[in-house]
Amino acid sequence: MTTLVGLDLAGRRVVVVGAGAVGVRRTRRLLEDAARVVLVDPEPSADARRMASHGDVALVERAVRAADLDGAWLVVAATSDPATNAQVAAWSEGAGTWCVNASDGASGSARMAAAGRHGDLAIGVVSTEEPDPRRAAAVRDALVRHVSAGEVDLRRRRPGQGRVVLVGSGPGDPDLLTTGGREALRTADVVVTDRLGATGILDQLPDDVEVVDVGKSPTNHPVPQAEINRILVEHALAGRTVVRYKGGDPYVFGRGGEEVHACRAAGVMVEIVPGITSAFAVPALAGIPVTQRGVATSVLVTSGHAGADPATVEALAAGATVVLLMAVSSLPDICAAALAAGVDADLPVAAIERGSTAHERVTRARLDTAADVMADAGVRPPAIVVMGRVAAEGFLDDEVCATLARPVSPDAADTDD
Incomplete structure (x- = not known):
């Protein structure tokens, strides 16, 4: 019979023997729990070396010894050699240290649960008889989906800190x-x-x-x-x-x-x-990418409450996309200031009302007519206003985009994440 126990490994020494694919995978999970991981392997993988180079783990590049387990709260035997894993499990048993044997769960004294996290709760599934990691993971995934869908009341039942x-x-x-x-x-x-x-x-x-x-x-x-x-x-x-x-x-x-x-x-x-944020999501759903290589390489997000402030006017004059929130009432002043600063009169302007909902409406105009067009159309908050070449009607159509784009190097850096 297996008893489920939650271990707090934060700041505690955990030894992982075997720095191949399995050992590295287990190590990543242990690092998420803030454990102090020591990896022991005579021929560690490139991933293990990278983790060590960043200071995430301590790496011992030699065959494991019984003394390596000294002071460990948990040991994971994850080599590709079942005999080595069995030896590590035996050393751990003798030292009274919990050990997960990745190649033979029945011979280890502990098993790592297939776990999912939900705030301050963790859901774990383990096999109680013969180990069956894929089965446990499948059940875990189903439970996680159920909780993630918002079907479970996660409120505390005991009084606690607010x-x-x-x-x-x-x-x-x-x-x-x-x-x-x-x-x-x-x-x-x-x-x-x-x-x-x-x-x-x-x-x-x-x-x-x-x-x-x-x-x-x-x-x-x-x-x-x-x-x-x-x-x-x-x-x-x-x-x-x-x-x-x-x-x-x-x-x-x-x-x-x-x-x-x-x-x-x-x-x-x-x-x-x-x-x-609606500043980027609402234009995207309306077919307006706020940046586009060769058209707009920067974007300013501002509040309409700021009115025709210098930053907005300068961004428009520089060819940046300007996204305005809460700007329906201040749009006439912003358009007038931009025109006075020499911004092209034909600069596209789009107002997106109730973006992402079934009641979404997009109204388009030029900079010199936007105030009147939006007023005549009855544009009302909540609305996002986008000013810039990317706001042109049908911008993502090949011929429109090609007309607006400036020549760029084929291998110019694309910094979109």
Whole structure:
């Protein structure tokens, strides 16, 4: 019979004997657990040497000796030689040290579970009789998918320290909420939500999760930022897990930094789950790449509240793409300032309303007519405005892109990640 036990290996010595493919794979997992790994192998693989060169592991390039196991909390025998693995397992047994025998799980005193992590929870599957790693991994994968789909209530059942998790929900389409964001929601006792983003998914939360709506619109701020900060801190200090659910990404014009500062000042633990920012995702879904080799090699993201500031005008004059959030009301002033600075009157401008949702609408114009065209079309927030050659109608069609592109070297660096 096998008993499942969680080992805290952070900062503790773990010896992995065998620095081939299996040993390196096990080592990577142990490093994720912050273990101090010693790799022992007379002929280590190139991957093992690279890990050692970065200082991630200590590498001993010789045959293993019994003394190598001294002080180890865990030993992994992962050579290609079953006899060597059996010898290491026997030494470990004699020293009272747990040992995983990668070639014969039945002879080792421990087994590494096929594990998946979900925040501060780990799901592990092991075989209790004859080892069957592929079977355990398949079951693990099924469980992980179930939890990642948001089907499991992950809230704490015992009182604990409260915390705040800032979650970026993306531009609005629930499919663009990250796996980490879904899991964070499943840990929440309280959700403090904005008006925008993937708010429909909140209907899937258990009925006893408290949802506090603090959403703002351009002309309506019913809950001041200071009050939002107070709500977050108050619930967290009461021992609750609070998810601050924000549209887009918390740090892209989302006042996430202010909320983190308020939590830290109050001694509240705070975490960040980044979101897909609407500044890039919404144009992409509308067929607008914000950078394109030979057309636009830089992009400025700015708030419409800044108006026609020098950075925006200079970026447009330099040929950069400018993405404006919350800019519907300030668009006439921005267009006028750009024209006065000598920006081409025919520069394409696109406004994307309710991007990524079923109600998305794209309105296009030239720089010199954009203010009137957008007003006549009734463009309203929430909208993303893109100014630049990449915003041209049909830009991704070959003939349009070829017309707008400047000559570039065939082997010019492409820095897109």
